[in-house]
Amino acid sequence: MADDLFKALADATRRTILDELAERSGQTLFEICARLSTRHGLGISRQAVSQHLTVLEAAGLVETRREGRCKFHDLNTAPLRRITERWPAPPVPNPEDSTR
Amino acid sequence: MADDLFKALADATRRTILDELAERSGQTLFEICARLSTRHGLGISRQAVSQHLTVLEAAGLVETRREGRCKFHDLNTAPLRRITERWPAPPVPNPEDSTR
DNA sequence: TCGACAGGCAAGTGAATACTTGCCTATTGT
């Protein structure tokens, strides 16, 4: 459902994680933790970040690939398209278009 | 903040209200209530809808105009642009671009 | 093989929030 997508975007920490992945793709859980702490001043436990990543993955916004004991996370912005598609911009009310 | 926008979109009922306003602009509170009930099968109180509209207005997704005792609600999709602007689509990995 | 590293699972807690109920204000028509 679209519910997963919007629920995922509803949390500020998750949006910051998306920002991080947009800037540097393919980070591991620990890398994300470290960068949230140092660059964004977020004091947050590893498990909390892990749970956020689960939610983001359920929404299709994050894709993961495993290599050995490491799990890399990549951003996928495709689901965001559905938002602007659902509520498209209104047809431009052309001022010339005083038809009738 | 962007927080208002995403919080507003997080609720399924509010998204349905946006759908309704996208289809027919300028509805009053009671109109929205009636159409949520008949067309979407949502049994929800008037006050609940009113609270949702307050949230949507705070997010800038709904704009209102008063005329006498009636208050008309209009959809504004502009804030949605900021979402796709924040996480733009990645540069297309051109297959020809085996530079090196 | 053993310890360190990367991550997962699950229960518990506290805060945010969707919804209801009850009452109040303002405008309109008769």
Next chain:
DNA sequence: ACAATAGGCAAGTATTCACTTGCCTGTCGA
């Protein structure tokens, strides 16, 4: 003037959800 209509305010409740704590699994290097 009065009733009906359109909407607002505020407190209470119940659910959702973010986060923590504690423990477990799997992989890599020495």
